[in-house]
Amino acid sequence: MAFFSKDIDPALQGAGAKAGLEIWCVENLLLVPVPKTSHGKFYSGSAYLVLHTILVKSGPPQHDIHYWLGNHANEVDSTLVSDKALELDAALGSCTVQYKEVEGQETEKFLSYFKPCIIPLEGVYSSQPGKSNGETYRISLLTCKGDHAVHVKEVPFSRSSLNHNDVFVLDTASKVFLFSGCNSTIQERAKALEVVHYIKENKHGGNCEVAAIEDGKLVGDPDVGEFWSLFGGYAPIPRETPLAVQQQPDTTPVKLFWITYQKKLVQVATSSLNRDTLEKDKCYLLDCDTEVFVWLGRVTSVTERKTSISAAEDFLREQGRSNGTHLTFITEGLETPMFRSYFSSWPQTVETKLYDEGREKVAAMFKQHGYDVKELPQDDCEPYINCRGTLKVWQVNGNELSLVPVSEQTKLFSGDCYIVQYSYPGDERDENLFYAWLGCGSVMDDRVDAISNMSALVDSTKGDAVMAQVTEGKEPAQLFLIFQTLIILKGGISTRYKTFIAENGFADETYDEEKTALFRIQGTNPNNMQAIQVDLVSSSLNSSYCYILQNGTSVFTWIGNLTSTKDHDLLDRMLELINPTWQPISVREGSEPDSFWSLLGGKTEYPKEKKMKKFIEDPHLFICVLTEGKQKILYLCFYSLKG
Template sequence: MSLHRKDTDSAFEGAGSKAGLEIWCIENLRLVPVPKSSHGKFYTGNAYIVLKTVLPKTGPAQHEIHYWLGNDTNKVDSAFASDKALELDAALGSCTVQYRELQGLETGKFLSYFKPCIIPVEGLYSSHQGHLNGETYKFSLLTCKGDHVVHIKEVPFSRSSLNHNDVFILDTASKIFLFSGCNSSIQERAKALEVVQYIKENNHGGKCEVATIEDGKFVGDSDVGEFWSLFGGFAPIPRDSPSSVQKQSDAPSVKLFWITTQGKLCQTGTDSLNKKILETDKCYMLDCGAEIFVWMGRQTLISERKTSISATEDFLRTQGRSTGTHLTFLTEGLESNIFRSYFDNWPQKVEPKLYEEGREKVAAIFKQQGYEVKELPEEDCEPFINCRGTLKVWRVNGDELSLLPVPEQTKFYSGDCYVVQFTYPGNERDENLFYAWIGRRSVMEDRRDAISHMNAIVDSTKGDPVLAQAVEDKEPVQFFLIFQTLIIFKGGMSKRYKKFIAEKGITDETYDGIKTALFRVQGTSPQNMQAIEVDLVSSSLNSSYCYILQTETFIFTWIGSLSSTRDHDLLDRMLELINPTLQPISVREGSEPDIFWNALGGKAEYPKAKEMKQCVEDPHLFTLNTTEGDFKVHSTFYIITSFFFVDYKKIY
């Protein structure tokens, strides 16, 4: 059932017609639109409605609704927010997924809308003044958790709040301190740096000092001394005791409840759930322990859906469930993969490949010839190892290796070679994976030394590390997954590369952050995305990708006509890493201004057909034998169990 427009709050008029975010704050039991300049600023005393709209090139609009509840929100506003979320869903044709978001416990999906983070503000929102009355600047200590989306939480301004596992930001009136626990991950530290920059620009007008504090390093550094003086002087942070580690509880049993029209919960189903249990004129609650789903049939009334939401929230309160329990509302036909996974043999729905306009005709021709035609689903590559490890990267620099600082570890140059060590937790001990990365424009001496240096580091490493070689443009997916974000620039920084181009009279193309450059954005997710600097000519474009064109005075984002919404999300993320200062000019393929083509040396032809994935050859296992001075290689049949095979290639 969907509401008529006359039954919908006037604040929702036109909602969902444009791509992007729309936010409403509940003020005195009415909906107040939040201007874009205040998106991401949430007051702890308010409740908010957030609508995310995606407009695909073909097909209907896609919507997701979140209602956010601050820690100080009263019960009346909370109930009003859930009712208005349902009302908005009905106005949009009952085709949305709805999420309840609690301050400090937001879902990753919600946080991904706001870059780099949200930092809740104490007090109440005022639509008339746009800020909190009497709001004054004060010291605050924040924790930053998360590798890709950042959970920000204010903690008491005390030494006891610090630990070795997390990253902290101390925001003072004149300086921002970034404290990195020795056990925090590289990704968390990088994300925290983005948050520091965000606070600097928004809270200090870009005018304040920033100091980084390494856990355990405090001798002879004035910033470190100043940091600890704010806590009354330096004192060691205690290690976590074994008793403080929470033991993983057994997976809770999944229970399905039918919610009556009076709001009563009646357990239904058995240990084995089947989709046939769900009736289209009823609402159900699926209790999965840390997450609860409310499933609403297509033929249920709005009043019944409101009752099911209040009944579920009452259930959470009476059962004393954790405030971190996530609550998701699903309409029949819009079930998520996680929800469907709790049911046996849920029917699979096939999504059409929209860019293949004539696939039905081709399929019909093959069927006439007696062939059965089926479309293979597109699969994302799963990592073979735990990607939440620690990373070290060295650049080959003459006869030496230069260890790169953490912020520079995800920035490679095509004229250089690198040694990568990735340490991750194994079954009983830490495991090590080594790569020698060979840039396409690197010199032969650096290539040889990369292998030699990698072997030397391996010899000093305990255990049985795995070694591999990655050549630029031929990297395995696993290589990108351990970096998660990687930018490859043209040019090089090594002494030998600089000497080589000087002797040959070649112009140094090394990227310096200012000169004009063109980047191709690629990848499959925020855990696997890259920006590759390509030749500064129009022929480098491809309709299947998105690009970033930067000059000294402006920056363009170019969206290929065959690119997907996933590509557009990666484009936004990469733009913030390459140049977060300039306001981008977004252009779609076919609507480029002259200044865009002029920066590329003029308009020219480029590939406009859908780029297909390259065929990945099956792996091969070879047997090596040395007999009477002869070296023989034989291909061998094998069965993979738990081994990791490495195909070494000679590069000399």
């Protein structure tokens, strides 16, 4: 879920919405998109930003951000593309992993995007058509290493560059040679052959010869003679002399540093690390010698993150680390398995459910009788439609429909009615789904107009659309998945609601940031979470939920005893969405201060048992037939309907 704003670089607007690769390059201090036809071509004098997006069937999109620095890229461009990577991460909801890529030392993840390889080009990138970008054809000698992802590196065009252990590609104007060292592996030779075909198709337009040269085989082959003539004639490649004593590399202890606001690194732990050391309002650097991670706490600001990245760059420079040192930036909650492996204890994200309390005894009894016991999933089932489409929301206001701005369309008032149009890609064309959402406090005239206007909107769309009428509190899971984040507020802003309240002398409960309000937080994951404003009384609490109690600028978060870490994570995320400036006071059930209860009008009894899901009867399907002006309803079936 992206949180784009007007402050983001225009070149990044809409990034991450589609699966696959998106690439930008710094040109004249501006970020410019690189067309797909140029993906995989990287110029040594430029700096690039690469976004890789995976759209999964259920759950949020997965994003990886890489910024690639050519060996001849200037410092200004390198710093700019680093800042743009952080800007893009913030726009995507701070849910990406960022990698620094240096020419010749790229990670395997980065290389896997470009099949079969990337071959850096001399010069700088230019988006202007017709310019050569500094690229001129010349003979080059390349070495290919790697069994899975191929690292292609240009080496000096000299006989001394050849050896018996690697595979080389010699690219000339009319022929491409593949030289395989006698000690190279079959996998390396196969990957190098893919590189040869890539060069033939992309640099020679498919019009060149290909020759394979075997190390040590001289049988008068004309290709072999031509190959060695380019090096001034044949001469044997010297054998590498093994070292008398094989030195074991020194193992450097892992170190964890806290990055201060002044870009200073303060060592906080070494070797034996614990997850509890990492605080969510700080940034840390984990030094693993050839691998360096920067861990960014979830509540840190963009400024603090930029400072941390700059401090990490300075650290590597001062330490004199080689370009082969990989630098990875990780946001809290998105830690990679490699990062977690350096910690002696890391809390499990999967909670044990089946064997809680006395259920383990029941399960054991069934297993003794030969039954395989498995736990039923508690999360929502997979959505039946694509939940990454386009959402439009209209509010019913008198006889008119008002299109709700995108920034406000996840907020619904229970005193109003809304029409929701959701368009998503189908098998052959875009599909449309319409909901008429009727707030439980809405007036009848607004409800009638909502249904009527929904029918009119459906008629204006091409093709068949699906319509549904939804009452507040009885929303289907599909609606929550479409909204992803939904905030339902008390009161209303429509003209009819305000008139109804005034004529009947009722108090207007419409939400106001300056007044006291209580929200129940619910949902299953960050793409399916809701904040529901409930009555401002202690009986609205339930041990199965987390709550936000707002009193102007003072905010409490209440954590029920039956809630899980997943619920706590949703609470934190919802706080950031409602108002990121809030600094809440966290309260656990049973340890509430008197000021908490006074805001709710005093302490009373509230539900303390796990709330059970209501049994939902299978829907029934009917067909309506008009006969002689009378409507007959024929009962067809009672099978469960999906979709």
